[in-house]
Amino acid sequence: MLRRPIPASHYMLGAFGVARIECADYAPFGTQELADLAVRALGPRQGVLLGSHGMIAVGPDLTRALWLAGELETLAKLHYLASLAGAPVILPEAETLALCERFASYGPGPAKP
Numbered sequence: 001m002l003r004r005p006i007p008a009s010h011y012m013l014g015a016f017g018v019a020r021i022e023c024a025d026y027a028p029f030g031t032q033e034l035a036d037l038a039v040r041a042l043g044p045r046q047g048v049l050l051g052s053h054g055m056i057a058v059g060p061d062l063t064r065a066l067w068l069a070g071e072l073e074t075l076a077k078l079h080y081l082a083s084l085a086g087a088p089v090i091l092p093e094a095e096t097l098a099l100c101e102r103f104a105s106y107g108p109g110p111a112k113p
Helices: 011-016 032-042 062-085 093-103
Strands: 047-050 054-057
Touching: 011 062, 011 093, 032 047, 047 062, 054 062
Parallel strands: none
Antiparallel strands: 047 054
């Protein structure tokens, strides 16, 4: 609802493969416009905020996508709460991108048949 991205104020952002979570502009639900905005904002990320809607998390399987959805909700809450106390310290982009590599094998793995 604030329509702000989530910067790397917490190391778990590395799980999303980027240095910040973007926020797409608003468009009415169920429209092609909203779908286009979401895809554009998602880009190479595995999570994105949707202006005045909520969020989307994606992954190679449902288990990973659901795990990332929970992580994104937590990141949004932690960043918001930290912002109430002042300006959160943002991790350097190089540090965040290095974390992305470490997160490639962190968390739930591929679904087992």
